[in-house]
Amino acid sequence: EPEVTQTPSHQVTQMGQEVILRCVPISNHLYFYWYRQILGQKVEFLVSFYNNEISEKSEIFDDQFSVERPDGSNFTLKIRSTKLEDSAMYFCASSEMLGSGYGYTFGSGTRLTVV
Amino acid sequence: AQSVTQLGSHVSVSEGALVLLRCNYSSSVPPYLFWYVQYPNQGLQLLLKYTTGATLVKGINGFEAEFKKSETSFHLTKPSAHMSDAAEYFCAVFLRGATNKLIFGTGTLLAVQP
Numbered sequence: 001e002p003e004v005t006q007t008p009s010h011q012v013t014q015m016g017q018e019v020i021l022r023c024v025p026i027s028n029h030l031y032f033y034w035y036r037q038i039l040g041q042k043v044e045f046l047v048s049f050y051n052n053e054i055s056e057k058s059e060i061f062d063d064q065f066s067v068e069r070p071d072g073s074n075f076t077l078k079i080r081s082t083k084l085e086d087s088a089m090y091f092c093a094s095s096e097m098l099g100s101g102y103g104y105t106f107g108s109g110t111r112l113t114v115v
Numbered sequence: 116a117q118s119v120t121q122l123g124s125h126v127s128v129s130e131g132a133l134v135l136l137r138c139n140y141s142s143s144v145p146p147y148l149f150w151y152v153q154y155p156n157q158g159l160q161l162l163l164k165y166t167t168g169a170t171l172v173k174g175i176n177g178f179e180a181e182f183k184k185s186e187t188s189f190h191l192t193k194p195s196a197h198m199s200d201a202a203e204y205f206c207a208v209f210l211r212g213a214t215n216k217l218i219f220g221t222g223t224l225l226a227v228q229p
Contacts, residue, residue, distance in 0.1 A: 004158075033216070043159070043205060043219040056216055091158060103149055104217060108158035 002026040006092050006107035013082055013114055021077045021110045023092030032075045033093040033104060034067065036060070043091070049075065082114045119208050121220035129228050134178075134193040136223045138206030141187060147209040148189040149217065150180055154202045162204070165189060176200065201227045 005024040013019050025032050034046040047057040049067055066078045075094075079086055089111050093104035122137040140146055150162040163174025170182040176199075180191045189206060206220040 006158075035217075035219075042221040043207075045216040045218065048216055058216075093159075103161045103164050105161070106151075106159040 002105070004092055004094055004105050004107035006090075006110050008110060009108065010111045011113070013112070015084055015114055016081050019079050019082055019112060021079075021090050021092075021112070023075045023077070023107055024073055025075055025092065025094030026096075026105055027073070029094035029096050029105070031055075031095045031097070032067075032069070033095075034077045035091045035093065035106075036088040037091065037109075038085075038088045046077070046090075079112075082112075084114050087112060087114045119206050119218055119220035121206050121223050123223055124221065125224045125226070127226040127228060128196045130198055131195050134191070134196045134200065134225065136191040136204050136206075136225065138180075138189045138191065138220060139187050140189065140206075140208045142208060142210055144210055148180075148182060149207040149209070150174065150178070150189075150191050151205045151207060151219075152202050153205065153222075159205065162191070196225075196227045198227050198229065201225055 004026060007022045011019060032049040035043050036046055037043045045058050047061045047067055048055045052069060064080045068076050089109045091109045092107045095104045118141050120139045128134055148165040151159040152162050153159050162178050163172050163180055165172050165182045173179045178191055178193045180189050182189050203222045203224045205222045207217045209217050
């Protein structure tokens with residue numbers, strides 16, 4: 001079964017440092033997403049991406065965040081200057097079609113800890 | 116505004132007992148509805164989904180859910196709980212034509228007692 005792959009599985013970084021979370025979506029999927037889950041809280045939408053541009057973003061996704069599809073297979077989330085409150089599990093997802101009647105396929109997540 | 120409400124952040128059942136996890140949504144347009152499961156230290160796995168057609172949908176691992184428009188509900192059930200069902204379950208809604216994101220409920224942690 002096709003998978004969404006995320007690396008690394010765990011990352012610890014110092015406050016103020018930049019981090020890049022990496023994702024390899026399913027190869028024939030066209031829509032890509034990042035979600036995050038702060039420990040003990042709900043899964044929150046960050047951003048959706050299609051045709052090399054952001055199609056929707058949440059209030060959480062401020063100027064500290066950026067996304068990129070640098071090479072046609074990877075999909076990255078960059079946090080420019082991490083804060084303690086960025087500590088969370090970050091999930092990448094992809095879907096085949098807009099409208100998502102197919103559902104999203106999620107990766108296993110990257111646990112980011114900012115110290 | 117669209118939202119998803121899951122009643123009960125923690126549910127505990129005995130092995131072999133009925134599992135019922137509740138989900139209600141608010142939407143002004145016909146939604147797509149999903150249940151995802153998250154096992155410890157793992158990602159989100161799709162259990163089942165409702166898009167159109169039959170309102171009773173069957174998913175993996177013996178779970179099923181029924182879309183009830185009149186009650187704006189999409190409760191998840193399983194006739195007989197197994198120890199391996201212990202996980203966190205998330206209900207999610209996708210509003211066709213209105214947005215491009217899944218909106219998740221707060222999750223329900225299911226414990227299964229021997």
